[in-house]
Amino acid sequence: MIDLLNEEINKFLLSYPNIADEKLNEIQKKYSSSITDNLDKGHVTTNICMIAASNLKQNPKDIATALVEWLKKTKKFEKVESAGPGFVNITLQRSDFVSIINNINQKSQKFGESDYGNNKSVQIEFVSANPTGPLHVGHGRGAAYGDAIGRILSSSGYKVEKEYYINDAGRQIDILTASVFARIYEDDFNGFFPKSAYKGTYVSEIALAFKDKNNYKLDVDKSLIENLPGDEEKEIDELILRIKNNYEKWADIKAFALDEVLNGIKTDLKSFNVTYDKWYSESSLGDIGDNESKIKKAIDSLIKTKLAYKDNGAIWLDTSRSGDDKNRVLIRDDGRATYFASDVAYHKDKIDRGFDKLINVWGADHHGYIKRIEASIEGLGFDKEKLDVQLVQFANLFKDGKKVKMSTRSGDFYSLADLINEIGTDAARFYYLSKQADQHLDFDLNLAKADSKENIFYYIQYAHARICSLIEKYNKNYGSMPKDATAIISSSYINCDKLIHEMSKYPHIVLRAAIALQPHLIIYYLKDFAQSFHSFYNDNKVLTESKENTDSIVYCLNAAKIIIANGLKLLGIEPIEKM
RNA sequence: GCGCCUGUAGCUCAGCUGGAUAGAGCAACUGCCUUCUAAGCAGUGGGUCAGGAGUUCGAAUCUCUUCAGGCGCGCCA
Numbered sequence: 001m002i003d004l005l006n007e008e009i010n011k012f013l014l015s016y017p018n019i020a021d022e023k024l025n026e027i028q029k030k031y032s033s034s035i036t037d038n039l040d041k042g043h044v045t046t047n048i049c050m051i052a053a054s055n056l057k058q059n060p061k062d063i064a065t066a067l068v069e070w071l072k073k074t075k076k077f078e079k080v081e082s083a084g085p086g087f088v089n090i091t092l093q094r095s096d097f098v099s100i101i102n103n104i105n106q107k108s109q110k111f112g113e114s115d116y117g118n119n120k121s122v123q124i125e126f127v128s129a130n131p132t133g134p135l136h137v138g139h140g141r142g143a144a145y146g147d148a149i150g151r152i153l154s155s156s157g158y159k160v161e162k163e164y165y166i167n168d169a170g171r172q173i174d175i176l177t178a179s180v181f182a183r184i185y186e187d188d189f190n191g192f193f194p195k196s197a198y199k200g201t202y203v204s205e206i207a208l209a210f211k212d213k214n215n216y217k218l219d220v221d222k223s224l225i226e227n228l229p230g231d232e233e234k235e236i237d238e239l240i241l242r243i244k245n246n247y248e249k250w251a252d253i254k255a256f257a258l259d260e261v262l263n264g265i266k267t268d269l270k271s272f273n274v275t276y277d278k279w280y281s282e283s284s285l286g287d288i289g290d291n292e293s294k295i296k297k298a299i300d301s302l303i304k305t306k307l308a309y310k311d312n313g314a315i316w317l318d319t320s321r322s323g324d325d326k327n328r329v330l331i332r333d334d335g336r337a338t339y340f341a342s343d344v345a346y347h348k349d350k351i352d353r354g355f356d357k358l359i360n361v362w363g364a365d366h367h368g369y370i371k372r373i374e375a376s377i378e379g380l381g382f383d384k385e386k387l388d389v390q391l392v393q394f395a396n397l398f399k400d401g402k403k404v405k406m407s408t409r410s411g412d413f414y415s416l417a418d419l420i421n422e423i424g425t426d427a428a429r430f431y432y433l434s435k436q437a438d439q440h441l442d443f444d445l446n447l448a449k450a451d452s453k454e455n456i457f458y459y460i461q462y463a464h465a466r467i468c469s470l471i472e473k474y475n476k477n478y479g480s481m482p483k484d485a486t487a488i489i490s491s492s493y494i495n496c497d498k499l500i501h502e503m504s505k506y507p508h509i510v511l512r513a514a515i516a517l518q519p520h521l522i523i524y525y526l527k528d529f530a531q532s533f534h535s536f537y538n539d540n541k542v543l544t545e546s547k548e549n550t551d552s553i554v555y556c557l558n559a560a561k562i563i564i565a566n567g568l569k570l571l572g573i574e575p576i577e578k579m
Numbered sequence: 580g581c582g583c584c585u586g587u588a589g590c591u592c593a594g595c596u597g598g599a600u601a602g603a604g605c606a607a608c609u610g611c612c613u614u615c616u617a618a619g620c621a622g623u624g625g626g627u628c629a630g631g632a633g634u635u636c637g638a639a640u641c642u643c644u645u646c647a648g649g650c651g652c653g654c655c656a
Contacts, residue, residue, distance in 0.1 A: 032596080047598065054636065084599035085637070124582055179612070314654055325581070327581060329654045339656045367583055368651045393650085395585085433593075438584070440649075442591075450617045458618050470615060512595055524593055527603080538611090538620040579618070 001100070001504065002033050004076065005090055010032070013048075019056065027052050035505050039498060042079065042089035043097055047344070049086040059149050060086030097497075098489045100504045104559035112510045112566050117158030123350060124150050126361035128165040129268070131261045132176045133200050135416040136346045137270050137404070138363075140265050141395045141441065143416070144432035146361040147274040148519040149390075151570050152548045156514035161277045161355070165346060168258055169282040170339060174240045177254040177259070181243055184253075185208035185220050192225050194230035194239055206260045210253060211425070218249065268416050272573045273425050285345045288337040295337060296378070298345035299330055307379040322375035322382075322384075346375040351382050359517070364391040364438060390517055395432065395441040404445075426573045430457040433519045433571055458579070460564065463530035463537075465579040467561040470542055474554045477543070481558065482551035493549045495540050496556045502532050505565050510570065519571055528565045533560055 009031075013024060017574040033046040049067060053060035064082035071080040071090070079091035084413045091097075104111045126146025129139050146162065154160040169172075179197035183208045197203075211218075218398050222566060224242050228235045244250050269276070286293025299315065302308035307318045312334030317340075320327050330341040350358055362369070374384040397414060404414045421430050434456070435441045475481070487493040488500075509525045512518075542553050565575040 030596090034595085045599090050598075061637070086597085087599060167656065172656060271632055277593085286609080312654090316654090325584095325652065332654045334654085336654085338654065344655095364641095365586080365651065371582085382607085439592095444591090452605095456604075456620075459604095461621070462616080462618055466616060466619085473615060508595085511649070518594080520593085521595085527593095531603085535621085537615085541615065543615050578617070 001092060001096060002035070002095065005033050005046060005091075008071055008074055009046060009067070009078065011049050012067055013052075014462070015070070016052075016066075027055050029388075030186060035501070035508065036089065039501055041083065041087075042081070042091040042104065043501065043504075044090045044092065045085060045087050047086060047428060049082070049560075062089055064386075069254055090266055093227060094491055095365065095489055098485060098500065100557050101488075101500055101559040103484060104503060104562050106556065107443050108562055109566060109569075111562055112507050113125050113155045114511060114514075115157035115158070115508065116511060116514060117153060117156050119157060119159055120353070120356040121159040121161065122153055122359060123161045123163060123355040124153075124359045124361065125165055125350075126169065127274075128169075129265070130167045130172045131258055131265060132172050133198060133261060134202055134264050136415050137397050137419050137443075138394055140272070140416045140419060140428060141432045141437070142270060142361050142392045143272055143274045143521065144429045145390070145392055145437045146316050148429075148433055149359070149517050151572060152510065152514050152517075152519060152522075155570060158514075161280045162275070163278045163380045165265060166262065166281045167339075169285075169342065171240075173238075173254065173258060174244075175236055176257050177250065178236060178240045178243060179203045180207050180210065180253055180257045181247075181250075182239075184211060184218070186266055187221055188222065188223055194228075194236045196236050202261070202264070209260065210256050212510060214257070221246065237437060268420075271420055271425060272416060273429065280346070282346070284341050285342055285349070288331060288335070288341070294349055295345040298348045298576065299337075299341060301348075302330070302344070302379050303374070305379060305381075317372070317376060317379065319372040319375035322378055323372040324373060324375055328372050333408045340372065340376075343373060344380075347373060347377055347387070348380050349382075349388075351377070351386060356386075360386045360387065360389045361437075362389055362391055364393045367391055372480055388517075390437060392437045393440045397443045399445045401446075419445075427457050431525070434523050436518060436520055439575055447551050459528045459534075460530045461567070461576040462579055463533045464561060464564045464568075464575045465577060467533070467557050467564075468577040470557060471561070473543060474550070482555045485555045487546075487548045487552035487553040488556060493545075496553060499532055499536055499556060499560055502529050502570075503559060503563050505568070508566075522567050522570055526564060529560075529563065529567075 010028065013019065013027065020029075027048070030050040031048040033044055033048070035043045036042055037131070049060045049064040052058070052063050056063075065085045067088050068082050070082050071077060076093070077090050078093045078094070081089055082090050107113075115160065124146050127139055127226050129135055135143070150160045150162050175196070176198055177192065179199075180203055181198055182189070182193050183204050186207075193199075224246065225239070228238055244426065266279075285295040288295055288299070290296060299308060302317060303315070306331060307321075308315055310316075314329045314390065315331035316327045317330050318327050328340055329338055330344065332335055347358070370389050374387065375391075377384045377387055396420075423445060430439070431443050431448050445453055447456065449455075452460065470482075485496075488496055506529075507526070510523055513521045540553070542557070543550060545553065568575045
């Protein structure tokens, strides 16, 4: 519909006297035509006259008058008028306007898709929580967000691959292993448990499962826990060291614990309707001591470019030349690689895999980390624009007006699984996505369960369910779905016009959401659209109209149902048919 | 101190690459169920878009600055 207008505008520009090619280009690039926000401005509108006026130093209203004359002569539009400071508003011919619902009904689930992405490949890495315990509600937001932008991008013509990076190589995993170890021998150790070990009940469960699986009483040397340092961090580190060196089952416990926790995470994500194409393990990057490992090779190539250098016994990366506050350590003076070194190798590997674009979804507390990872990408000779880091702010959960705490180590937390149990996957995803990701979110559990308009989730679902119910009744009366909307095209029934106009905006909303990586735009659109529907539903009786009118309305409402369903599916939410 | 984010109605927030009288929900007040789902609809009141300066036909939106709040600045991950 907009194309129809732009085509004529371009012809108009070419016919316009005294425009240099350069100016013409500039104007064509800058102006925009769009769907009006409101029917009393017609169907589509353009700001071309204002843009042209500033470029040509002419009065916008004069240009508008000329354009209006031109457009009228084409006879392709129902009505053309200039308005305000120089907008030109167009009312489409009836059949052009109504054609949107034919389009929706025909394309059905595919309506809203585009080839904007040109089949470029995008990799989205998200959640990637340390596998040291179950996912908590803080992780839920990144999960919902990463998954939703994955869906939105693939519907916009990108080839999307979703990946989870498993941090299975660091100190946190050692602490998990030591925690499980300590629970296994809690009785032998007379109730001893390290102060900063993971205290969640899942640790005890893993310990129990490990004992069951091994099916025999494992001996342990009690001196392992004697005379440990008092400081809680030193205590756990010393314990880890002793177990590693003196206890043969260390690796078994570690592998077992990791496996258990990871399976839990996978199960939780699955029930949260989040799927991954790949689970990438940090340990697969290999050991820094191994010349053939990915991590060693990545660091070596940085050393070759002289961006990485040795100082004070450690290997540093010059990240400050790319705007970081200070340089960062890659290899510690004792020869161990830092987390950063793994991450450098990981990002090199991602780029080597040939993606056109990488999107990292990170918690907002990692924003200080962006500069240094960009620096490493540049240092390796890649374009840092390939990487797009999307920050997700924490979500504060409120229950009965009180803030719900979350912390993995203390074991006192509200898990993602708890949340799903309490309000369901769909409502949870919906509220996580209801605000721009990089802003703080207050998530009110009571609201998510409320049965009033305040609960936007149900407000939207209710619109869908109402349409489903109407269609069901229609089918019972008339047998099959109507094939067109003759009463609407002929203008004998015009009460659906606002709905149709709103529906025509949908593809633009999806595109905007894809470009800006902002799923919340879809939520706000759906809310407004549901509002329009409920209003229509209240003012109009559908099934008691004449057969011709009813046919047209149902045809139109079926399109409305498709819009809501498609929008929700982009968010990973199933539309509800009966409430 | 440096960096990032935020400041829009009493509250929670929308507001597209600058565009036509700044929007919604909640809260307050008023109406609408013998008829397709009242988890609904219609209406009223409520704003120096934190303050100031600039850019321009036009600024909540862009630039600078002041104020206020949040977060991040380990040879942790």
